[in-house]
Amino acid sequence: MSHLLEVIDLEVKxxxxxxxxxxxxxxxxxxxxxxxxxxxxxxxxGKSVTGFAIINLLSKPGYISGGKILFxxxxxxxxxxxxxxKIRGNSIGMIFQDxxxxxxxxLTISTQMVETVLAHQNISKxxxxxxxxxxxxxxxxxxPAKRLHQYPHECSGGMRQRIVVxxxxxxxxxxxxxxxxxxxxxxxxxxxxxxxLLELCETEDMGLILITHDLAxxxxxxxxxxxxxxxxxxxxxxxxxxxxxxxxxxxQGLIKALPGSLQPGARLNQIPGxxxxxxxxxxxxxxxxxxxxxxxxxQMEVPALISIDDYDRMAACHMVEKSFP
Amino acid sequence: MFAFILRRIIQAIFVMLVISLVGFSIxxxxxxxxxxxxxxxxxxxxxxxxxxxxxxxxxxxxxxxRFIKNACKGDLGLSFFYKKPALEVIVSKAPATIELVIVTAxxxxxxxxxxxxxxxxxxxxxxxxxxxxASTIGVAIxxxxxxxxxxxxxxxxxxxxxxxxxxxxxxxxxxxSGFFTWDGLKHLVLPSISLxxxxxxxxxxxxxxxxxxxxxxxxxxxxWAKGLHRQRVWFIHxxxxxxxxxxxxxxxxxGILFAFTILTETVFQWQxxxxxxxxxxxxxxxxxxxxxxxxxxxxxxxxxxIVDIVYGYVNPMVRIVxxx
Ligand SMILES: Nc1ncnc2c1ncn2[C@@H]1O[C@H](COP(=O)(O)OP(=O)(O)OP(=O)(O)O)[C@@H](O)[C@H]1O
Ligand SMILES: [Mg+2]
Numbered sequence: 001m002s003h004l005l006e007v008i009d010l011e012v013k014x015x016x017x018x019x020x021x022x023x024x025x026x027x028x029x030x031x032x033x034x035x036x037x038x039x040x041x042x043x044x045x046g047k048s049v050t051g052f053a054i055i056n057l058l059s060k061p062g063y064i065s066g067g068k069i070l071f072x073x074x075x076x077x078x079x080x081x082x083x084x085x086k087i088r089g090n091s092i093g094m095i096f097q098d099x100x101x102x103x104x105x106x107l108t109i110s111t112q113m114v115e116t117v118l119a120h121q122n123i124s125k126x127x128x129x130x131x132x133x134x135x136x137x138x139x140x141x142x143x144p145a146k147r148l149h150q151y152p153h154e155c156s157g158g159m160r161q162r163i164v165v166x167x168x169x170x171x172x173x174x175x176x177x178x179x180x181x182x183x184x185x186x187x188x189x190x191x192x193x194x195x196x197l198l199e200l201c202e203t204e205d206m207g208l209i210l211i212t213h214d215l216a217x218x219x220x221x222x223x224x225x226x227x228x229x230x231x232x233x234x235x236x237x238x239x240x241x242x243x244x245x246x247x248x249x250x251x252q253g254l255i256k257a258l259p260g261s262l263q264p265g266a267r268l269n270q271i272p273g274x275x276x277x278x279x280x281x282x283x284x285x286x287x288x289x290x291x292x293x294x295x296x297x298x299q300m301e302v303p304a305l306i307s308i309d310d311y312d313r314m315a316a317c318h319m320v321e322k323s324f325p
Numbered sequence: 326m327f328a329f330i331l332r333r334i335i336q337a338i339f340v341m342l343v344i345s346l347v348g349f350s351i352x353x354x355x356x357x358x359x360x361x362x363x364x365x366x367x368x369x370x371x372x373x374x375x376x377x378x379x380x381x382x383x384x385x386x387x388x389x390x391r392f393i394k395n396a397c398k399g400d401l402g403l404s405f406f407y408k409k410p411a412l413e414v415i416v417s418k419a420p421a422t423i424e425l426v427i428v429t430a431x432x433x434x435x436x437x438x439x440x441x442x443x444x445x446x447x448x449x450x451x452x453x454x455x456x457x458x459a460s461t462i463g464v465a466i467x468x469x470x471x472x473x474x475x476x477x478x479x480x481x482x483x484x485x486x487x488x489x490x491x492x493x494x495x496x497x498x499x500x501x502s503g504f505f506t507w508d509g510l511k512h513l514v515l516p517s518i519s520l521x522x523x524x525x526x527x528x529x530x531x532x533x534x535x536x537x538x539x540x541x542x543x544x545x546x547x548x549w550a551k552g553l554h555r556q557r558v559w560f561i562h563x564x565x566x567x568x569x570x571x572x573x574x575x576x577x578x579x580g581i582l583f584a585f586t587i588l589t590e591t592v593f594q595w596q597x598x599x600x601x602x603x604x605x606x607x608x609x610x611x612x613x614x615x616x617x618x619x620x621x622x623x624x625x626x627x628x629x630x631i632v633d634i635v636y637g638y639v640n641p642m643v644r645i646v647x648x649x
Contacts, residue, residue, distance in 0.1 A: 055550060057546070057549055057550060059546070085552050085553075085554070086552065087552070088549070088550055088551065088552035089550055089551035089552030089553070090552050094547070094550035094551075096543060096546070096547055096550075098543065101542065101543035101544060102543055102544055102547045103544060103547070104544045104547075104548065104562050104565075104566070105544070105566070105641070105642070106565045106566055106569075106639065106640065106641060107561070107562070107565070108641075115551070115553060115557060115561075116551045116552070116553070119551065119552050119553045119554060119557070120552060151641040151642070153641070153642055164547075167551065
């Protein structure tokens with residue numbers, strides 16, 4: 001069976017005044033129908049850029065400079081703008097980080113929902129309204145009919161994120177990309193939103209790409225993990241394997257940094273040192289200055305992402321490579 | 326709604342009080358009602374008697390109070406030149422100015438909004454660059470130069486458009502209007518273009534800047550991610566949010582526009598309040614000056630109220646506050 005989404009050797013650059021900045025440098029992963037993938041990594045690793053590259057919505061100086069994005073058999077990065085528009089918000093839904101900023105303040109909830117349906121389906125406004133109501137019920141919003149006629153500022157943050165999720169559901173997408181969907185919310189509401197997403201992915205058989213800092217959240221919701229560092233994937237595998245037996249020293253650092261058990265809301269950036277900015281990525285392995293087990297080879301050669309056990313596990317590390325027969 | 330009206334009334338009272346104080350001070354300092362009344366040929370002693378009779382030797386605050394009392398009754402004194410109540414003279418001139426400002430406002434809206442939006446959406450197009458360059462230069466050109474250039478080109482050289490007066494007007498319930506005759510409309514063209522040229526560069530830049538800012542927001546990115554057609558993203562999602570700050574500035578500038586009519590009306594011999602204001606200054610017709618201030622103050626308050634209502638209509642958050 002072919003994959004729902006296949007990202008092959010993706011490369012994203014930002015054309016800045018002083019030159020080109022490579023934000024994503026050869027990222028590859030696959031996602032099957034109904035599968036849930038978590039992308040984790042410190043701030044600036046390129047998680048959001050990866051997500052936006054998939055729907056070809058990179059912010060201005062950014063562009064896809066190489067690689068392929070195959071979705072339901074189509075090469076997204078080659079599609080004309082109008083064809084891409086028909087996919088956005090239709091078979092690929094997006095959920096953003098801050099629900100306070102995602103909804104348009106001057107339009108009612110119903111307007112923002114109905115327009116999404118009408119952009120993709122040839123149905124009447126009344127039918128679109130019914131659909132909106134149905135989806136609001138699906139995300140467990142209290143008094144959904146009343147919500148429809150409200151403006152975003154009349155709803156709480158958690159409520160708004162549910163509305164955003166409902167908007168993503170309107171067109172029954174086969175993939176949802178959620179970029180830190182709970183980071184901006186209260187801890188209790190965070191868990192609610194994650195539970196909701198998990199429930200919906202399972203009942204609707206939707207694929208999910210969950211972008212987050214929060215390893216604990218990822219381990220609750222996803223089946224696979226990709227760990228990103230400085231524009232590259234450094235380790236991937238099943239969530240189970242990566243969380244309980246991390247191979248890459250960076251992933252090990254992330255997990256060790258979690259206080260005791262995996263608690264929701266825990267932050268990642270507690271490894272000594274900082275991730276390099278894109279302008280001065282060190283030669284060889286980008287992680288070597290912060291790595292406890294690095295060797296001379298790490299300063300010279302960029303490690304490739306290769307299989308390191310008999311399962312789907314891959315890591316990009318010279319040291320792991322050596323220890324694997 | 327009640328809170329809104331109350332706020333408006335308080336604002337109106339405050340504005341009118343300030344204006345009346347300014348107006349009264351002018352009258353008190355420069356005006357000489359005795360001269361207005363009896364002319365120049367009366368001896369100083371006789372004048373002093375008249376002054377006493379008129380209460381002009383009373384303390385300032387008593388006179389001010391009397392002034393307010395009369396003003397409330399619509400009595401702003403007699404125009405020395407026209408020998409008629411000053412308010413009546415002003416009101417008869419108001420339609421000319423109001424119509425000029427209305428046409429100017431329409432030009433401002435119709436030109437600045439489309440070009441501002443276009444320049445924001447395609448910031449690198451030659452049109453945007455041209456507009457930006459033109460508006461930079463435009464700010465620096467004084468109105469009377471624009472006006473004279475327009476008169477020279479379209480009035481004198483090409484002889485396409487009349488360059489002074491209001492032309493033929495129609496009287497509708499006491500309102501002298503130039504809107505309903507071809508001649509009247511033709512006379513409006515050059516003055517309103519000159520008047521709008523003062524603010525056009527500012528407005529285009531404002532619309533462009535606000536729109537560009539809105540286009541960078543998360544909710545616009547989300548609108549794209551929903552797969553909306555770009556017309557919808559630009560003209561519904563982005564434009565409605567651009568309008569809010571633009572309306573506010575527009576309201577303020579519209580009031581200022583009335584001040585600029587003084588110059589424009591004079592250049593075009595436009596028989597409006599601004600034209601009459603300069604005449605009144607030359608003749609030291611103080612009652613008329615004060616009446617002008619008061620009427621412009623009233624217009625200012627009315628315009629601001631309308632702008633506020635429009636703003637509340639576009640911004641849902643204001644409406645909520647208003648209905649509470
Ligand atoms: N508009 C832009 N212009 C220039 N560079 C950008 C732009 N957007 C992103 N980048 C670069 O891409 C890199 C990756 O950004 P990205 O937003 O994907 O990080 P992230 O992993 O999502 O981090 P965070 O956890 O903070 O959201 C950043 O380090 C930044 O240098
Ligand atoms: Mg991000």
